[in-house]
Amino acid sequence: MSGRVGDLSPKQAETLAKFRENVQDVLPALPNPDDYFLLRWLRARNFDLQKSEAMLRKLGKKIDTIVMIFDCEGLGLKHFWKPLVEVYQEFFCLLEENYPETLKFMLIVKATKLFPVGYNLMKPFLSEDTRRKIIVLGNNWKEGLLKLISPEELPVQFGGTLTDPDGNPKCLTKINYGGEIPKSMYVRDQVKTQYEHSVQISRGSSHQVEYEILFPGCLLRWQFSSDGADIGFGVFLKTKMGERQKAAEMTEVLPSQRYNAHLVPEDGTLTCSEAGVYVLRFDNTYSFVHTKKVSFTVEVLLPDEGMQKYDQELTPV
DSSP, X not given: OOOBTTBOOHHHHHHHHHHHHHTTTTGGGSXXXXXXXXXXXXXXXXXXXXXXXXXXXXXXXXXXXXXXXXXXXXXXXXXXXXXXXXXXXXXXXXXXXXXXXXXXXXXXXXXXXXXXXXXXXXXXXXXXXXXXXXXXXXXXXXXXXXXHSOGGGSBGGGTSSBOOTTOOTTOTTTOOOOOOOOGGGOOGGGXXXXXXXXXXXXXXXXXXXXXXXXXXXXXXXXXEEESSSOEEEEEEEOSSTTSOOOGGGSEEEEEEEEEOTTTSOEEEEEEOOSOEEEEEEEEOTTOSSOOEEEEEEEEEEOOOGGGGGGGGGSBOO
């Protein structure tokens, strides 16, 4: 049984009734303590009555506002994969629509130079009030945290004094850290991508797409797939404006190579270190027989102007 309302085994129903009886003293202080609410705590501890009760008594108090610490260590280009960014955007929409005025501060630490780009992607989904609560802390971020959070409430690794009972400075009993997702959980084949452009590239030829980058720090993001066979792909920077250049005449930024985009859609990003016209080149010059159909989407992601003032303290990727 799933352990949800309407789908309880006799033992689960008995545990729910006992759970409600045991926590009668704290129920008045809880928001809408119906069966739906109580079953969340039971499912979180696999219907272990003692552990569920301890969890509810410890965390079930009313919380008006929260302080979030957003640790950007390791933030890289892979985190700008479009379907993943859409998950971030949906998450912030849910917060805004269902938990208004719950956030007291969001404190950004160890921000990389990609953070202004990421912030600019999220900004349209945040209210003006929420944006004002986002604080980017610089190199002395531990000191900044201690100005807003009591040291006894802050883990040692973030500059406080809080540790686990065994002395672990990361407080693993209180914080669930993320990490690499096991490949067994990948669902890439289930992601259906809709592309903005399609082009037929004749045998022995190539197709170039130009994007003008007005200032450094912008992010080029692309996704593409090919039909039937692989396709070459590379990124170049033009050396002459106003005319089409061959690959050998341009500055190679991302080396060309062949991708099996007919088997798995390809996606990638590039931080533009300088302004200029960048050329995304789809290469079919090596094929003497087959014309290739390539479908692709390309975006230019801009860093947030208001975040540029932190640039000197942001960490390079």
